[in-house]
Amino acid sequence: xxxxxxxxxxxxxxxxxxIRILFPNEEITARQSESPLYxxxxxxxxxxxxxxxxxxxxxxxxYIAQAGMVAVLFSAENKYYRDVTAxxxxxxxxxxxxxxxxxxxxxxELPAFLTSHFHxxxxxxxxxxxxxxxxxxxxxxxxxxxxxxxxxxxxxSGLVFQRKCCFLxxxxxxxxxxxxxxxxxxxxxxxLIRQNIQKGIPLPKFYLSNGTKDITxxxxxxxRELAEAGADLTTDYSxxxxxxxxxxxxxxxxxxNWLPRTDGHAALKRRNPYESMHL
Numbered sequence: 001x002x003x004x005x006x007x008x009x010x011x012x013x014x015x016x017x018x019i020r021i022l023f024p025n026e027e028i029t030a031r032q033s034e035s036p037l038y039x040x041x042x043x044x045x046x047x048x049x050x051x052x053x054x055x056x057x058x059x060x061x062x063y064i065a066q067a068g069m070v071a072v073l074f075s076a077e078n079k080y081y082r083d084v085t086a087x088x089x090x091x092x093x094x095x096x097x098x099x100x101x102x103x104x105x106x107x108x109e110l111p112a113f114l115t116s117h118f119h120x121x122x123x124x125x126x127x128x129x130x131x132x133x134x135x136x137x138x139x140x141x142x143x144x145x146x147x148x149x150x151x152x153x154x155x156x157s158g159l160v161f162q163r164k165c166c167f168l169x170x171x172x173x174x175x176x177x178x179x180x181x182x183x184x185x186x187x188x189x190x191x192l193i194r195q196n197i198q199k200g201i202p203l204p205k206f207y208l209s210n211g212t213k214d215i216t217x218x219x220x221x222x223x224r225e226l227a228e229a230g231a232d233l234t235t236d237y238s239x240x241x242x243x244x245x246x247x248x249x250x251x252x253x254x255x256x257n258w259l260p261r262t263d264g265h266a267a268l269k270r271r272n273p274y275e276s277m278h279l
């Protein structure tokens with residue numbers, strides 16, 4: 001396994017950003033003309049996390065190395081991977097407006113950066129997106145915003161519902177009517193599903209997961225919306241976890257193993273990249 005860290009000026013966010021690329025060691029040694037292009041997985045972190053979190057709290061390096069694919073990580077602060085317009089009134093030079101285009105970053109800027117530096121595929125069937133909590137929302141949002149860019153999306157404990165529901169007790173949520181629960185889903189997701197149906201655009205495959213001790217009422221409702229739109233769905237609501245890293249590490253592993261891959265690295269047998277380190 002190898003990894004590279006980059007700091008560069010992002011035209012989409014109008015500031016310097018940090019990104020990390022995880023890729024197999026054979027990327028370094030193999031002649032690119034003789035090696036198939038690598039599939040790419042964009043991994044979106046949760047709230048209050050950053051570009052380093054997946055590497056610190058999961059075994060993502062080992063999963064990626066054994067799968068023979070490239071992973072892309074970057075920091076999104078707490079902005080839910082949405083385009084942001086902010087006005088700063090107390091700036092010394094007077095009020096200014098800031099524009100951060102996360103949609104352009106994910107769908108244009110990062111893919112262009114990747115293909116100019118690494119031996120990776122641009123085919124939608126080789127491109128995946130996944131995340132947990134806030135990043136689960138981001139994965140769902142971007143997979144629906146540009147469904148022709150991604151083959152599959154992983155939504156792990158995704159915050160697909162209004163934030164006020166996070167602060168309701170289990171009893172309060174259980175006493176919500178089905179209509180209230182459905183209305184608590186974030187409307188932009190349902191709107192994107194509706195727009196894709198109207199345009200006749202097929203949706204990516206979705207992998208949805210949530211722990212049995214987490215907020216369990218809303219992800220199945222989002223699943224129902226996707227099912228009614230004809231999406232190809234796989235779900236796992238069986239793991240005995242709350243909103244925590246224990247389940248997200250398992251989710252990443254399961255998602256990578258589940259991916260419907262057609263790339264040239266999919267069928268290759270790889271040994272444990274760390275077994276030679278054992279004494």
